[in-house]
Amino acid sequence: MADIYFTGTGDEAADRKIRRDLAAGKLQRVAQGVYIDPGTETVEGVILRNWTKIAAHLVPDGVVTDRSGIEARPFRDTPDHVPILFMSAPRSRAKIKLPGLEIGIRQGAGPVAEDIPFLGTHLASEARRLLDNMTPSRARTGPARTLGPDVVEKRLDSLCTTHGVSHLNVIRDNARAIAPLIGREKEFDALDAMISMLMQTREGKALTSQGQARVDGSPIDPGCIGRVVKLVEFLQTRAPLIIPNPDISPERGRAGAFMEAYFSNFIEGTEFAIGEAVEIVFEGRIPENRPADGHDVLGTYLQLVELGQRSAIATDADTFIDEVQERHRNLMTQRPGIQPGVLKTKPNQAGNTAFVHPDLVRGTLREGVNVLRSITDPFSRALVVHFLLVDVHPFNDGNGRISRIMMTKELLAAGLSRIIIPTVFRSDYFDALRALSRRDDPSIFVRSLEFCQKVTAACSASTIDQAIDGWARSYGFCEDSRNARLSMPNPALEVVMRNGIAAPSDYWTSIGASRPPDILA
Structure with a gap:
């Protein structure tokens, strides 16, 4: 250097x-x-x-x-x-x-x-930089020297989230002490009023939606809402995707709900062979050694066959939150340790992705529903519902399953095909979510789910066996994604069952597995 x-x-x-x-x-x-x-x-x-x-x-x-x-x-x-x-x-x-x-x-x-x-x-110091930025910039050309009171308000809100409400009093005391030393007495008066408003000890009108949410008692995570808005903006640049729901009979609806419940749990780590899942859902055989896992699959299925027809935009924000909590309570009823239906009280994260702070969950969900109500395209609305719940991660566990249930509800309410994320697409799906949550890139997420919806519609069937066969011909059950890619179902493929997994014979050959005698087609 x-x-x-x-x-x-x-x-x-x-x-x-x-x-x-x-x-x-x-x-x-x-x-x-x-x-x-x-x-x-x-x-x-x-x-x-x-x-x-x-x-x-x-x-x-x-x-x-x-x-x-x-x-x-x-x-x-x-x-x-x-x-x-x-x-x-x-x-x-x-x-x-x-x-x-x-x-x-x-x-x-x-x-x-x-x-x-x-x-x-x-x-x-923190107090000084806030006082200095309360001064309007007089720049006629070039960049503004100060960021202005609205940015100060947002920063105070963020500091309140990370350090607690009492930290605002510390800032105010420090600002009061140094204001005469730097000639910022007027700015201190304005900062003092702003802090009192955010602490709800004085009435006032906030300058930003972030500040107003805290004044109203529902502070938000602006980063999460910003990502949701980026997703909406990207979706608005694309022609609406309209794939009608093929599960129009009760039999097809049950088969589609079963496959979605199976895959939705599998990609979250609740793994069963497809035959075991059939026994759990349709024969009531909950495994004695894994009762909670079995109830997760059954609970997901029961929700997916009883979704109702009401869109998220037909409800207010609090009704939406109540529904999500009730669905989570029913879904995770066999896991009392994760507090079913209770919004998280401790921060959670996955890898390097930190989700919305517990203090901001309710306000962020409310603001997200406000964004939802501005979307007219139901496919776009479904994707936004899904991502909002994933990015907020409002519960201790079960967030992915609940988010996909709510996405499916939105799609079916509009007469559109459900979106199933099969095992083989698990890594692609999580990579797409990370691209949006970590890099603000919504394109991979949208295109991935568009493709999954096309495959899902093509795999629709009137019986469980036919649905399993369709997904097998799409490589849906394959766990080694290095040797298989999700594709439209190919009727010419020979499907082989091995260790409870149905997959094309070329998949078993590619991973070096010997061909078992159980040939399905």
């Missing part, structure tokens, strides 16, 4: 060496007392990587604040693509321009009590 050097630090020997290297062409001077040896790195890259050291050298009496205090870095989305760092210092207003970085200095207080030593310079 390239190195950066400074003169005027008090080390005269080092200063002489820097001057000699500059004269020899080994170094490049980029500002008063600032030199770099870029090597293979660009000058702009060296400067941006070392912005804290440069700020400490060029503005030793300054503090990083305003929007840079909130973001803790230079603002990069400028019209000329040159990042700008905003600082306050007891000197005249000035701009320091370097290759790839501009330092905008406003006349104001330097570091005060509570400001944070930050890699050589100082970063404004």
Whole structure:
């Protein structure tokens, strides 16, 4: 990596060496007392990587604040693509321009009590950066110096979620102490009123939907709602997918509900051979050694054959939440340890994905239902219902199954085909969810479920045996997705049952399994 050097630090020997290297062409001077040896790195890259050291050298009496205090870095989305760092210092207003970085200095207080030593310079304390950003920006051109009261309100709400309501009192006390030192008495009055409003000790109208939700007693997770909105926006760019529900007879409805219940549990780790699942659902043979698992499959099936015809947009938010809780209570009744029907009280996560904080579950679901009510296309609405419940993860367990049940209810209420996620598609399905929840990319999720719906409709059958055969011809039961891909059912394939798994013979050959004698077709 390239190195950066400074003169005027008090080390005269080092200063002489820097001057000699500059004269020899080994170094490049980029500002008063600032030199770099870029090597293979660009000058702009060296400067941006070392912005804290440069700020400490060029503005030793300054503090990083305003929007840079909130973001803790230079603002990069400028019209000329040159990042700008905003600082306050007891000197005249000035701009320091370097290759790839501009330092905008406003006349104001330097570091005060509570400001944070930050890699050589100082970063404004939480209270100070909020006070400074309560000031409207006067910028006529270029980026706004401050983020404004609406961003402050959102940040206060987030701090309330992560640190508790009492933390807002700590911020207020610190802000009250430093406001006279930095000339922000008026801003403190506004901040004080905002904090009181969010703590529901003073009436007022919030500036943001996030803040208003907390004032109303139902704070939301803006990240989750933002992902839901991205999904809606992507769906609006696509032509509506209309695949009519083929399960129009009671027999087909029962077969479809059974296959969905089987696969919905299998991909969540409740694994049975398909023959065992048939015995559980249609013969009442709950395994003695796995009674809770057996009731999970049966409970999912019973819900899927009694969904009702009411869409989520036909109810208010609280009725929707009540229904989800009641369905979860019925589904997980044999698992009292996970508190069936009770919204979570402790945070949960899967791998690196942290779901919505318990304090924000109810408010986020309410806001999500408000988004749902704006969607007219039932297929889109079904996908949004599913993702909302997955991303919130409102219960200790069973969230995936409940989310898919609610998706199916939405589809069937509109006369559309259900969407089944078979075993072979498990990894693809979870990857699609992660693409949206972690990378804000809804495209994979939407296309994956569109394809699964096409296969599901093609596998519709009037008997359980025929449904099993159809899914076997789609490679649906295959657990090794490296050697099988979900496809439309192919009637020309020879299906073989091995260890309770029905799959095409070429699948067994590909994984090196010997062919058993039980040939289904």
